[in-house]
Amino acid sequence: MEIRRRHVAAGVLTWVAVFAVFILLAGPTEFVDAATNLSQARLAGILVMNALGTISMGLTLYTVSRGAGLNVSPIESVFLNTTVNLANNFTPFGQASGLPAGGVIMSRWTGQSFEKSVAALSTKELVGFTPGILIMLFGGSYIALFDATIPERIRSPVTVFTVSIAAFVLVLALIYRNPDPAHRVIHWVVTKLNHGIGYVPRLSKVEEDEIQRRVDGFSDSIEEISTNKPVVIVAATLTTFATVTQGVLLWIALGGVNVDISLALVVFIVPVSLLASAIPTPGGSGGIEAAQIGLIFAMTGGQRATIITAVVITRGIIYWTPIAVGSLTLAGIQFKKWWLA
Structure with a gap:
């Protein structure tokens, strides 16, 4: 899958319509009034946190890419990661459809196989769940049991959510300890998708042997990375830092529009909200x-207009950063391809 003009148009138009x-x-007048309350110092802090998060996730991709045997530098990884996020922003279903497009981009840049590139990106996404899960698990437990600042009506849903996350962690642990069933499920899904491709005009099915080879290559690359504990630890640490930076930049914006909320609560809200992607x-x-x-509204009871303003500004910055940087990176990849042709 590649990023086409219709994907770009759909992504931009959807973003414009949603925002x-x-x-x-919020009310256009109220939105402008709240946005102008953000001081230059707070706006600078938001931009710095966004830059640190972008660099941190790029270094995460570098860490797992090196573990998969992909020859990329830290700086290349930062820019390549923005192109992957660009693909996520311009294709439906977020990472589910963005990963194949990102795999094509990485494969072209590194000269390595598509399966190895997708395995590195998939591992980065899986490791990226680690801080979110830990924050939701331990943060949710703390909020449900000890935090006296949240309304009582919120405590029960937080408790149910935290228990659900604990069950999800248990399932992941079982999959990790028993990888063979997961491998069979992946092969079954890919085979069914390949069978369906035969009914799509101008597309042809892949031979069964080729499917097996690609699934095996993907699984072997995932196993190679996931069993490398130093790689997993470093990648998880970097993604944790990136998650915290998103919480901090949102907290800075909320403070700038006079919404009183604790930093710990905002950091908890960020990974929970990302599930809606x-x-x-x-x-x-x-x-x-x-x-x-x-x-945020449920937990603070703050003014709707100011909360919407803070979220729209921060999410807009996070959304458009990979589009701006990733587009330049894509142009560089196309130039490299033309130059070597």
């Missing part, structure tokens, strides 16, 4: 923002 709706909900819009546009707005 226009949020601005209308699964909605079928480019980059999950609308779902993440709605989740953050709803959770």
Whole structure:
């Protein structure tokens, strides 16, 4: 899968439509008034946190790529990671459809196989769940049991959510200890998708032996990375830092529009809201923002307009950073391809 003009158009138009709706909900005048309350120091802090998060996730990709045997430098990884995020923002279902496009980009840049590139990206995404799960698990437990600042009506849903996360962690642990069933499931899914491709015009099915080879290559690359404990530890640490930076930049923005909320609570809300990226819009546009707005409003009772303003500004910066940087990177990849042709 490649990023085409229709993907770019759909991503941009969806983002504009979604954010226009949020601005209308806040009230255009109220939105502008709240946005102008952000001081230059706070805006600078937001941009610095966003840059640190971008670099941290790029270094995460570098860590897992080196573990997979891909020859990329730290700087290359930072820029390549923005192209992957660009693919996530311009294709529906977020990472589910963005990963194949990102795999094509990495494969072209590194000259390595598509399966190895996708394995590195998949591992980065899986490791990226680690800090979010830990924050949701331990943060949710603390909020449900000890935090006296949240309304009582919120405590029960937080408790149920935390128990669900604990069950999810248990399932992941079972899969990790028993990888063979997971391998069979992946092969079954790919085979079914390949069978369906035969009914699509201008597309042809892949031979069964080729499917087996690709699935085996993907699984072997995943196992090679996941069993390298130093790689996993470093990658998990970097993604944890990146998750915290997103929480900090949102907290800075909320403080700038006079929404009183603790930093710990915002850091908890960020990974929870990212679960909404699964909605079928480019980059999950609308779902993440709605989740953050709803959770912050439920837990603080603050003014709707100021909360929407803070979320829209921070999410806009996070959304457009990979588009700006990733587009330049894609142009560089195309130039490299032309130069070597």
